[in-house]
Amino acid sequence: xxxxxxxxxxxxxxxxxxTIHQGEFTCIVGESGGGKTTLLRLLxxxxxxxxxxxxxxxxxxxxxxxxxxxxxxxxxxxxxxxFEGTIKDNLLYAVRLFQKDDVSDEELSDLLTQLKVKKKLSxxxxxxxxxxxQRIALGRILLKKSSVLLLDEPSSALDEKTEDLLLQIVSQYxxxxxxxxxxxxxxxxxxSKYGQRIIRIExxxxxx
Amino acid sequence: xxGIIELGLPQMLLAYVFAVVVIILLKYRKIPxxxxxxxxxxxxxxxxxxxxxxxxxxxxxPHPLMTLLIIAIMQVFSVITVIRKFKKPPLSKxxxxxxxxxxxxxxxxxxxxxxxxxxxxxxxxNPQYFIPLAGMIVGNSMTGISLAVKSMHEKLTIEKxxxxxxxxxxxxxxxxxESIINRTFDQAIVPTLNNMLGMGIIFLPGMMTGQILSxxxxxxxxxxxMAIMLGILGGVAIxxxxxxxxxxxxxxxxxxxxxxxxx
Numbered sequence: 001x002x003x004x005x006x007x008x009x010x011x012x013x014x015x016x017x018x019t020i021h022q023g024e025f026t027c028i029v030g031e032s033g034g035g036k037t038t039l040l041r042l043l044x045x046x047x048x049x050x051x052x053x054x055x056x057x058x059x060x061x062x063x064x065x066x067x068x069x070x071x072x073x074x075x076x077x078x079x080x081x082x083f084e085g086t087i088k089d090n091l092l093y094a095v096r097l098f099q100k101d102d103v104s105d106e107e108l109s110d111l112l113t114q115l116k117v118k119k120k121l122s123x124x125x126x127x128x129x130x131x132x133x134q135r136i137a138l139g140r141i142l143l144k145k146s147s148v149l150l151l152d153e154p155s156s157a158l159d160e161k162t163e164d165l166l167l168q169i170v171s172q173y174x175x176x177x178x179x180x181x182x183x184x185x186x187x188x189x190x191x192s193k194y195g196q197r198i199i200r201i202e203x204x205x206x207x208x
Numbered sequence: 209x210x211g212i213i214e215l216g217l218p219q220m221l222l223a224y225v226f227a228v229v230v231i232i233l234l235k236y237r238k239i240p241x242x243x244x245x246x247x248x249x250x251x252x253x254x255x256x257x258x259x260x261x262x263x264x265x266x267x268x269x270p271h272p273l274m275t276l277l278i279i280a281i282m283q284v285f286s287v288i289t290v291i292r293k294f295k296k297p298p299l300s301k302x303x304x305x306x307x308x309x310x311x312x313x314x315x316x317x318x319x320x321x322x323x324x325x326x327x328x329x330x331x332x333x334n335p336q337y338f339i340p341l342a343g344m345i346v347g348n349s350m351t352g353i354s355l356a357v358k359s360m361h362e363k364l365t366i367e368k369x370x371x372x373x374x375x376x377x378x379x380x381x382x383x384x385x386e387s388i389i390n391r392t393f394d395q396a397i398v399p400t401l402n403n404m405l406g407m408g409i410i411f412l413p414g415m416m417t418g419q420i421l422s423x424x425x426x427x428x429x430x431x432x433x434m435a436i437m438l439g440i441l442g443g444v445a446i447x448x449x450x451x452x453x454x455x456x457x458x459x460x461x462x463x464x465x466x467x468x469x470x471x
Contacts, residue, residue: 046376048463066464071378081373084387094377140377 001148001180002043007052013038013204015052020182020199025174027195028184035204036184037078040150043182044075071098074146078153080137082128087112088121090136094144103143111139114169116162131158135166142173149174151183155190167194212422224249263339272333279319279342283312286350293354294361300467302458307353310454314447315349322439344415344436345443348400352444353451356396360452363388364459368466375464381457389452396448400441407437 001022004015013035020026028036041047042054045066054061056069071094082090091108108121115135119128128136138154151170155163167183171194174181185191191198200207227249234242266274287308291299299307319342323329329337364371367388374384407413415436419429461467 044376045463046372046465048465062463066375067378067380070376074378075376077373077376081369083370083373093374097374097377097379097383144378 001057003055003058005053005055007042007049007054009035009038009042009047009049011204013042013201015039015206018199018206020180021197022180023178025171025181025194025196026183027191027198028182028201029186029188029191029198030201030207031203032186034201036201037152039201040075040152040182040184043148043150044073045069046075071144072146073148073150074141074144075150076134076137076141076152076154078156079130080133080140082125082133082136085125086122087117087119087125087128087136090125091121091139091143094140111142112136115139116165131162134158138166138170145177146179148180148182151181153184153186155185163190263335266335266339270331270333270335272331275333275335275338278335278339279316282342282346283315286315286346287311290350290354290357294357299357299361300458303357303455306454306458307357307451310450311349311353311447314353314450315346315443318349318439318443318446319345321442322435326435326439340415341436341439345439348440349443349447352396352400352448355399356392356448356451357455359392359395360388360456363392364456372466381460381464385456389456392452393445393448397441397445400444404437404441407433413437 002018002020004018006016008014028039030036038047042049042061043056045061045064048062056064056073061069074094083093088105088108091111092103095103105121112119112121115138117128117132117135117139119132125133125136134154134156135158138151141149149170154170155166158166167190170181170183173179183191183194227245230245231242234240234245266278290307290311291304322345323338323341324332327337327341364385371384371388375381413433416426416429416433419432420426459467
């Protein structure tokens with residue numbers, strides 16, 4: 001699905017050769033500051049390689065239209081931003097961008113319950129805690145129905161129990177919808193539990 | 209009652225008492241602005257003396273090339289003034305280019321409509337109308353564009369994370385920056401709108417006052433003032449809209465990523 005060919009991003013990340021396969025739950029582990037987040041941002045096209053190429057389904061990423069690509073390859077940032085408005089507005093933000101069929105309030109409430117967010121759809125999103133914002137942002141990208149989910153430490157603001165529950169939801173969702181997941185995590189334990197493949201990145205290079 | 213009271217040199221010099229009073233007050237309160245007041249007073253005096261003599265000559269010797277040259281100088285100085293206002297950090301080259309294109313486009317389209325469709329000046333280059341009316345429309349458009357660029361830059365800096373999150377989720381540039389453009393547009397035209405709201409009640413506008421003082425029928429003066437205010441509103445709105453729509457694009461590359469040098 002994603003192929004790297006002598007790809008460099010400044011002095012932060014250099015990947016000579018790497019393939020990330022479709023349908024897999026791939027975990028990226030490594031020390032902080034090693035280039036894991038940069039890798040996800042490259043895959044979502046928020047930044048572009050300074051040298052070399054990344055291919056997505058054999059097409060050079062540079063040539064993929066950015067808007068369509070970001071719809072298909074969704075990124076959940078480590079500290080997602082909530083937009084002005086209610087929790088419902090935030091959940092539907094991406095869906096409304098593409099004028100897809102609106103999702104019913106019942107479905108949205110079920111999603112909130114699944115994500116263990118004990119708030120109403122009409123509540124102000126800016127008043128949610130860091131952990132709640134992370135889970136609402138996860139719901140936001142799940143509703144996009146993308147082919148690939150890029151998750152940057154999605155449970156950094158959560159306790160162990162909620163983290164496990166969240167990753168179970170993602171894992172189940174990926175299986176049900178045949179979605180590829182690329183998860184960045186600092187925890188080797190999480191990586192070995194969920195990852196069908198583990199890629200270790202240290203000092204900007206992939207360690208085989 | 210008609211006709212203007214001639215203001216002789218001694219009477220005009222008496223008005224400088226106001227500047228002297230301000231300087232004394234600043235010195236007494238130890239507010240370190242007295243040099244600025246002094247410099248501003250001297251500069252204003254020299255600029256107006258030169259402009260007065262120049263206008264007198266241009267109006268007595270009307271020529272299309274001279275009118276066009278003055279308008280071009282006004283435009284160049286306005287663009288330079290706007291760009292020089294932003295030193296820390298300076299505006300990017302691409303944004304400077306956009307300002308240099310959209311400012312004349314916006315301000316001149318409002319000016320030409322006003323002169324040729326509303327006032328219908330004759331001959332078309334009549335400097336008596338062309339130059340003072342251009343000064344009002346171009347000057348106000350310059351204030352509007354400065355305000356818009358400052359506000360757009362600040363908002364993009366403060367709300368960078370929100371704009372980026374929208375782009376991450378797949379928003380187009382228009383969708384990601386819509387709220388910033390709308391709020392900036394609103395802020396940039398508010399001074400002109402406030403001016404319109406207070407006009408006639410809180411203050412009498414300069415052009416109307418000038419015309420009435422020189423003996424023009426107040427009805428004519430009012431019509432001129434209403435028309436020029438609408439012309440100014442048009443000039444400000446068109447220039448601000450153009451700079452926002454085209455200027456905001458300079459902060460992003462063609463892959464819809466923030467250009468790193470911009471913020």
